[in-house]
Amino acid sequence: MWKKCFTIMGYKSQLVCVHVRCCSGPALPVHRITALQAVHSWSQHFQEKGVSEPELSSHYITAHVLGAKTIESVKKETLSELLSPEDTQQIWRLCAKRLQRLPVQYIIKEWDFRDLTLRMKVPVFIPRPETEELVEIVLSDFKNQTGSLSILEVGCGSGAISLSLLKSLPQLTAVALDQSEDAVNLTKENALSLGLQDRLQLHHLDIFKDAEAVVDHCGGVSAVVSNPPYLFTEDMSSLQPEILCFEDPAALDGGEDGLTVIRQVLILASRILQNNGRLYLEVDPRHPPLIQRWVELHLEELRYVETKHDFNNRARFCILQKKTNKQELQDLD
Numbered sequence: 001m002w003k004k005c006f007t008i009m010g011y012k013s014q015l016v017c018v019h020v021r022c023c024s025g026p027a028l029p030v031h032r033i034t035a036l037q038a039v040h041s042w043s044q045h046f047q048e049k050g051v052s053e054p055e056l057s058s059h060y061i062t063a064h065v066l067g068a069k070t071i072e073s074v075k076k077e078t079l080s081e082l083l084s085p086e087d088t089q090q091i092w093r094l095c096a097k098r099l100q101r102l103p104v105q106y107i108i109k110e111w112d113f114r115d116l117t118l119r120m121k122v123p124v125f126i127p128r129p130e131t132e133e134l135v136e137i138v139l140s141d142f143k144n145q146t147g148s149l150s151i152l153e154v155g156c157g158s159g160a161i162s163l164s165l166l167k168s169l170p171q172l173t174a175v176a177l178d179q180s181e182d183a184v185n186l187t188k189e190n191a192l193s194l195g196l197q198d199r200l201q202l203h204h205l206d207i208f209k210d211a212e213a214v215v216d217h218c219g220g221v222s223a224v225v226s227n228p229p230y231l232f233t234e235d236m237s238s239l240q241p242e243i244l245c246f247e248d249p250a251a252l253d254g255g256e257d258g259l260t261v262i263r264q265v266l267i268l269a270s271r272i273l274q275n276n277g278r279l280y281l282e283v284d285p286r287h288p289p290l291i292q293r294w295v296e297l298h299l300e301e302l303r304y305v306e307t308k309h310d311f312n313n314r315a316r317f318c319i320l321q322k323k324t325n326k327q328e329l330q331d332l333d
């Protein structure tokens with residue numbers, strides 16, 4: 001994993017990853033301590049070592065070892081009781097991983113996305129809160145539609161988007177694909193544990209190399225949804241070590257202008273969407289006008305509908321629509 005990070009991300013990230021590997025944690029306590037003491041000790045240590053979200057990290061790990069999701073859901077008495085030597089060792093072992101900047105989600109091996117708890121595995125992309133908003137946008141468009149619905153998700157990662165939509169919409173079927181075999185396997189594992197596998201088709205495909213196979217599998221879908229890699233390559237080396245050293249760079253790096261994968265998603269969407277079917281994209285705030293212009297110049301089958309903003313009021317979501325043949329002809333006049 002380290003080697004992969006080094007070779008792909010270059011010299012600067014090598015230094016970042018080597019640096020974070022060298023940190024050591026406080027010694028395992030000789031005497032028994034309470035959960036609260038463990039929480040405080042690690043929060044302080046994370047803070048001193050510059051680990052992001054020091055308190056939250058210590059809370060999540062301790063709660064996980066005590067069999068809970070959050071520290072708030074652990075009984076007050078339990079937090080004040082002495083920990084068993086096994087639990088103490090486990091907290092120390094997991095917190096030592098956090099000290100090396102492994103994201104909490106990979107340490108506790110699960111994360112919540114909307115109403116789902118998903119399994120997480122290095123190096124598959126950890127779903128971000130903004131993507132919950134992308135799902136809400138699709139759901140609000142779908143809520144007035146009757147009859148069967150179908151989507152293609154490009155770049156499913158852990159399956160967050162497709163599985164969330166399948167859970168909320170019983171009439172939906174989904175095709176999800178990813179260039180990463182780890183991602184496809186993780187989506188499969190999550191689909192099985194949520195009982196959503198029957199309405200999900202999964203494919204290990206790369207939308208560049210396997211474009212024709214994508215079209216074969218997905219002709220005439222109601223919608224295409226994607227949170228593609230969209231970072232500008234030049235921004236990659238300034239990512240936090242948590243991201244830089246552990247998440248798959250192919251999930252993040254969108255090329256020089258961040259649009260490499262997005263352009264291919266647009267081309268495929270123009271071929272596989274049914275008339276009036278929509279494409280929903282999560283993008284960088286600099287992208288919406290660039291995408292609109294590119295579509296106007298290159299894809300007469302698609303119409304740019306709207307840009308939507310995230311909870312920080314940043315332009316983060318693009319909605320496009322497949323024109324009907326009549327609309328295309330009118331545009332030519």
Ligand SMILES: C[S@@+](CC[C@H](N)C(=O)[O-])C[C@H]1O[C@@H](n2cnc3c(N)ncnc32)[C@H](O)[C@@H]1O
Nearest residue numbers: 125127155156157178179180206207227229251
């Ligand atoms: C930002 S992640 C999104 C993952 C998931 N949809 C989510 O929102 O949590 C982008 C995903 O696209 C996949 N991907 C990148 N390039 C691809 C390509 N050429 N073909 C198919 N999938 C690709 C990556 O492997 C990664 O899983």
